[in-house]
Amino acid sequence: MGGPADEGPNTGLLMFIAYRAMDSRVLEALNAAGFEVTLAQVKVFQRIGAEGSRLTDLAEQARVTKQTAGFLVDELERAGYVERRPDPRDARARLICIAPRGMEAVEVAAGVVAEVEAEWTAHLGARDMKHLRQSLIRLREITDPYGP
Amino acid sequence: MGGPADEGPNTGLLMFIAYRAMDSRVLEALNAAGFEVTLAQVKVFQRIGAEGSRLTDLAEQARVTKQTAGFLVDELERAGYVERRPDPRDARARLICIAPRGMEAVEVAAGVVAEVEAEWTAHLGARDMKHLRQSLIRLREITDPYGP
DNA sequence: AGAAGTAGTAAGATTCTCTGACTAATCTGA
């Protein structure tokens, strides 16, 4: 894998390695806490906005088809993590909202995320960690079509 | 998703967004160039070392079971991207090596990677891009059990 | 040589994802 100027694998793979480490930790903690969710479910769940989100939007952001997103939301709904409510502004659509049990899971996940980020900060130093985040946020401008 | 000190989603998700952008571009280019590979195949292929790698090692690094890795290597072999050779040092094992057609794919991929990294450098500035890579490489020390 | 460990394969089920076809509600413009 032809690296760039300096050493190591390509920047995308480097990001993937760290991302996966974070992700494993979160999923592990959720499962340990009795929330039996899969990676695929989390990928959709993670995108649900505070006011609820439409299926089509979730699908777009998670980059899966509507059918796939619908399938995963079905599972999440059956397990009590989310609920579908009619969208008052469009009778065709429904809003997928986080249910109470889903909120519990969010809290557990947020705790682990904070923990892992603290470890990263300890390893890199606060200054570099902050710098890293800033660069990633800027990079998002050109890598995420559904911006912040 | 409770963010850390400053704004934006958690650092893992930020990395995932950029990683996925890179990955899509590479996969797209490979397919456009007539290399019909899937994401799953690439994830295994990507880990093959210059001297060839054992199936078990590929599985570990890609974090899938040996069976899954074997399945994907079967596909890659059938398509001519890799070949299995006996491992001279252990008759139980076989080395999975990149075949000529695989090398062609590597070259296409490397080109796209360089292109995307150039775009990122243009957006962030050379100084910050370098800094970003250095931080990611350091982070790998605590996030990748199969180090560099 | 025998026990224990390692490399890989086999079979079958499950999970995830897609394509294509469909219903129902909304928007658009003559």
Added chain:
DNA sequence: TCAGATTAGTCAGAGAATCTTACTACTTCT
């Protein structure tokens, strides 16, 4: 105002990717 186009979502069926369990062949250690 109403026919056509668009948008939200579902259904059905197929294919891809992955897992668990169980197995064979070879190696290493004692």
